[in-house]
Amino acid sequence: MPRIDYAGVSCVLQDGETVLDGLLRHGVDVPHACKAGSCGSCLMRAVPPSVPPARAQEGLKAAWKARGYFLACVCRPDRDLAAAGVDADARVPATIAAVERLTESVLRVRLVTSTPFEYRAGQYVTVLRGDGLARSYSVASLPAAGALELHVRLLPGGRMSQWLATVEAGTTVQVQGPSGDCFYLAGREDQPLLLAGTGTGLAPLLGIARDALSQGHRGPLHLFHGAVSATGFYLQQELAEMAAAHANFHYTLTTLADDGPIDATVFSRHPSMTAWRAFVCGDPTIVQSLKKKLFLAGAALRDIHADAFLPSAR
Amino acid sequence: MSNPSSTVSTSLYEQLGGAAAVDAAVDIFYRKVLIDDRISHFFDDVDMDRQRGKQKAFLTMAFGGPHDYSGQDMRAGHAHLRAKGLDGSHVDAVIELLGATLKELGVADPLIAQVAAIAESTRNDVLGR
Numbered sequence: 071m072p073r074i075d076y077a078g079v080s081c082v083l084q085d086g087e088t089v090l091d092g093l094l095r096h097g098v099d100v101p102h103a104c105k106a107g108s109c110g111s112c113l114m115r116a117v118p119p120s121v122p123p124a125r126a127q128e129g130l131k132a133a134w135k136a137r138g139y140f141l142a143c144v145c146r147p148d149r150d151l152a153a154a155g156v157d158a159d160a161r162v163p164a165t166i167a168a169v170e171r172l173t174e175s176v177l178r179v180r181l182v183t184s185t186p187f188e189y190r191a192g193q194y195v196t197v198l199r200g201d202g203l204a205r206s207y208s209v210a211s212l213p214a215a216g217a218l219e220l221h222v223r224l225l226p227g228g229r230m231s232q233w234l235a236t237v238e239a240g241t242t243v244q245v246q247g248p249s250g251d252c253f254y255l256a257g258r259e260d261q262p263l264l265l266a267g268t269g270t271g272l273a274p275l276l277g278i279a280r281d282a283l284s285q286g287h288r289g290p291l292h293l294f295h296g297a298v299s300a301t302g303f304y305l306q307q308e309l310a311e312m313a314a315a316h317a318n319f320h321y322t323l324t325t326l327a328d329d330g331p332i333d334a335t336v337f338s339r340h341p342s343m344t345a346w347r348a349f350v351c352g353d354p355t356i357v358q359s360l361k362k363k364l365f366l367a368g369a370a371l372r373d374i375h376a377d378a379f380l381p382s383a384r
Numbered sequence: 385m386s387n388p389s390s391t392v393s394t395s396l397y398e399q400l401g402g403a404a405a406v407d408a409a410v411d412i413f414y415r416k417v418l419i420d421d422r423i424s425h426f427f428d429d430v431d432m433d434r435q436r437g438k439q440k441a442f443l444t445m446a447f448g449g450p451h452d453y454s455g456q457d458m459r460a461g462h463a464h465l466r467a468k469g470l471d472g473s474h475v476d477a478v479i480e481l482l483g484a485t486l487k488e489l490g491v492a493d494p495l496i497a498q499v500a501a502i503a504e505s506t507r508n509d510v511l512g513r
Contacts, residue, residue: 361432366418370411371436 075152076100076114083146089114089126089153090142100142101204104380107144110196110249111204113160114142117152129249134160161198161244162187166237167217172304175224176270177234179207180217183245189213191277192254192349194377195220195247197230205230205382208274208351209248212281218245221273221304228382252349252377254281260289264348266336266360268296271352272305274377278349283316291316292340296324296332296356332356333363344368347375354378396448396498400491406443413485414439422477426465446482446503458509466512475510479503 071082074089076098083092090112093100102112107128115138116122122140126147130139139156164181172178181197189195194208195218211219224231252274254263263282265275272295279291297303300323309321324335333356340346343364350360357378364374401408414436418424427435438461445451462470479500486496507513 362418365411365432366415371414371432 072147073150074147075150076154086146088143089145089147089151093142099202101198101202102143103205103382105143106380107141108249108378108380109194109204109206109382110141110246111198111206112142113139113156113196113246114145114153115139115156117154120150120152122151123147131249156246161246163242164197164218164245166234166239166241166243168239169234169237171235172221173301175302176304177222177224177231179220179222179234180211181220181243181245182217187213187218187245187248189218189248190253191281192252192274192375192377193248193250194274195245195249198244198246199230199233200243203229203233204246206247206249208250208252208270208277208377208379210273210277210280212277212284214284219273219277221270223270250377252278252351252375254278254285254287256285258289258347259287262289262340262346263287263291264336264340264343264346264350264364265291265293266296266332266348266350267294268332268352268356269302269379271350271357271377271379274351275349276305276309279312279319283312283319288318291319292322293320294322294324294332294336296326296335296352298326300325331359333360336360337363337367342368347373349375349377351377352379354380396495397450399495400447400486400499402449403444405489406440406447406449408489409443409485410436410440412488413443413481416481416485417478420477420481423474426468426470426474443482446499448498448502453506455506455509458506459512462510463512470511472507472511475507 073080073082074092076093079096079098081092081096090100090102100112103109122138122145126140126145127135162183162185164183166179167182168180170178189209191209191212194206196204196206198204207220207222209218210221211217222231222234224235265279267275275293279293282291295303303323313319313321324332329335346369348364348369350357357376361374361376365371418427441451445453482503483496483500486499
């Protein structure tokens with residue numbers, strides 16, 4: 071069984087165990103959240119000559135891969151591995167500029183990074199509190215806006231979300247990323263775009279819509295925001311203003327209670343997805359189901375960009 | 385040129401249209417797989433983008449194109465499906481859908497038969513025989 075060396079601890083992994091689980095079992099406090107290779111909280115660096123398995127580097131930026139970065143939660147090495155924490159330049163300090171309560175269960179958080187931070191609207195970043203607590207959130211803003219706009223769902227007992235609800239403006243956190251390929255790429259400006267999501271899945275969709283419109287997308291953009299009931303909607307005013315300002319932007323609210331699952335509303339309006347480009351974000355079950363249905367309705371798989379919001383594992 | 389079978393394979397791939405033909409076929413083929421009640425349940429919980437990559441590798445091989453598939457990969461790669469009851473009828477279904485995909489793309493019957501024969505050659509490995 072492979073041996074892992076990290077932060078002065080040496081541990082032997084059990085059969086099939088991940089580096090993260092092995093270190094946690096040995097009492098090492100490693101930041102983590104999704105435990106599914108997605109959120110980036112458990113990012114580590116392999117110390118040469120150790121090389122991480124390719125699976126543990128999937129989805130990371132090329133520059134990070136080249137430096138041996140990997141995600142401990144999906145790292146099942148077949149040989150010994152020496153690992154260390156990430157370099158300081160993988161994370162930038164950011165100030166919490168504002169926290170707005172949009173509804174009973176959604177916060178809008180604005181972060182200003184201390185140095186310029188490159189990202190595409192719709193990608194996600196990992197926010198790390200001083201004590202290492204980490205959660206990832208999609209970015210709804212465009213880089214030109216100056217502050218990163220995140221939508222945070224307030225969860226009962228949610229350690230990060232409840233902390234953000236009462237945090238003082240001016241508090242510093244660290245921001246890591248960005249990650250994800252759910253964003254708008256210029257080209258094919260006349261293609262119809264579907265933006266469908268539930269809950270705070272609206273954040274990346276709003277970012278993608280802002281990005282596409284600012285880059286002069288000419289085809290129609292159809293945004294569908296789904297919620298269990300109408301109390302789950304937010305930013306209706308801003309979205310209505312976007313629809314008023316852009317003739318090709320269309321905005322539809324749909325509730326599980328009155329309209330059924332979001333795909334029922336989408337496909338009753340747009341039965342064929344042939345030649346469309348689609349972005350789907352939010353609840354993982356809904357995202358997986360929508361992705362399959364969009365594909366079967368004729369969208370090419372490479373034109374379907376999905377971001378499933380995985381719940382935190384602790 | 386000393387190996388006649390490789391000459392034939394290359395020309396099959398070229399006659400079908402090479403990588404562009406694989407690209408044209410993969411989404412059509414994958415859709416057929418997902419809606420076919422005989423086999424769709426094997427694909428319920430897979431990552432669709434990864435699965436598309438696997439379908440593409442399979443089609444490239446079946447089209448006589450460059451590939452690094454080995455019988456051992458085929459055996460190991462289908463072990464979890466054999467545990468779920470994968471049998472010869474499912475292989476039949478896949479080969480049938482492969483033929484229907486090519487038909488839809490306007491490929492002539494003799495070429496479809498050659499593709500089906502290559503796919504057929506994986507049967508024993510897929511079924512772990």
